[in-house]
Amino acid sequence: MGLFDAFRKKKINDGLEKTRTGFFAGIVNTLTNSQIDDDLYNDLEEQLILADVGPDCAIRLVDELRDKVREEHLKTGEQALKALRELIRLEMSPTDDLDLSGKPAVILVIGVNGVGKTTTIAKLAYLYKDLGKKVMLAAGDTFRAAASEQLELWAERAEVPLVKAGEGADPAAVIFDAVKSAAAKGYDMVIADTAGRLHNKKGLMDELSKITRSVKKASPEASLEVLLVLDAITGQNAISQAQEFCRAAGATGVVLTKLDGTPKGGCVIGVRQKLGLPIRFVGVGEKIDDLLFFSATDFSEALLPELPKHDETEETAQ
Template structure:
């Protein structure tokens, strides 16, 4: 299955429930106030959030007026273009360091450990030498779980004993990778409850320590969110961003929800780009996020 087909299949629940209806609604109708009202309602149902839905509709109104659009088909293309621009990242991930460090954070149960292994697999396919760091030292068997996934991805893991200082684990891993010529270190962390200040303070410490471990390391901090939780994921995210300086989002379980519209509001509300989306259980099912392909797959109308 090709990239677009896999993405399209992963978005099937979202498209079948809402966005296919939106495409039909806009494409078939005349451009009227009633159409705008219906569109706003459908976007809210798609879990974009009310404020983002209103923003999208207002931008569409302005685009229709500015370009003198006449048909629903023209309005649909304009809407897709607005969403693409809203989702577009301001720049690429900074992975130029030696090693490049990717710190992965998030609450329990969002698919963080499996996402780390899938990231390692993806970057290995791109020809990079990847090392993992088992920074979740609190949860029983967390390091062992990461080791199982690392074996599937065929990458090494740096780990300490259970209860060790997570920052020390990550520090050692980054230094080891630098000494051994690895291109990248992907660091696991313990799942955090976003309302526990002491745990969030520790995330801040980890982030600082990684920067100190190697002067030539670049650092990206990816926050893993569960698409199934929709808008609730966004409410969790802001404190993580403040604590650890998150630079991007990994959105998991997109294939298991009809709430794919949350992808749109994540960028609009958090100001962070979605970097990767999970569309299945396989090692190849974590995909680099492409706004153009995402929007095309979201509004795909199957005959």
């Protein structure tokens, strides 16, 4: 494993510490210390639901595990654990790449109040700048007082330029100016903030379609990704609420923030199926480098880590 991979793995492991040592440690314990029978499956289902996996997804995973154990003649808890890890990975896949093909590539960040949109934008700017991209930010949250000042501070920290306007200005106009300026100056990316309100479906649709039109008008070469930010602490609740909005909003992907702050990180597992959208990034802290590209493999391995080797010997010795 290269240094970069090792660093990424450590970051996701640290970010998922509460989830791994909480409910998922219970799941590992159940799997490795019980016989594979109906009681085990019932226990497992209950624990997955407690870990905020969501009832539909928990039932599906346990059914799939039951089939796999039967078909592949799995005998030990460790084999069942490996099978569950793989089922969880598949549940969250595929996670293809973001469309950043445009010039500039525009990322619009949406979500309800306080989920972590502005912080995520700062982290994205930092991440892509580090990857060698020329990034510009757009302060499209013109609704809340001090929203653009907050983004301005982050822009300074990430050392990227920001386009902003006064409170009450038209967000589509701010984003138009940013995209136009980015195209003229040869910037690769524009990452745009929006106000935290998803409550009115019609208003949201109108506003987002206006923003989408203004992106294309500002630069026909631009591509657009709309990232819906969800707070992992509110887990399944947030996902249910998002369900009815994400299509209306034309979201193309999800960012799950605050995974570091909850033992219920299991909510991530069902998102792809429930919202029909891939998870693109996960937030694992408040600092500017606390954002990770989402990887289904890393995530499933961090949730259900392989058991230390000596367990294997103990098991065969029994």
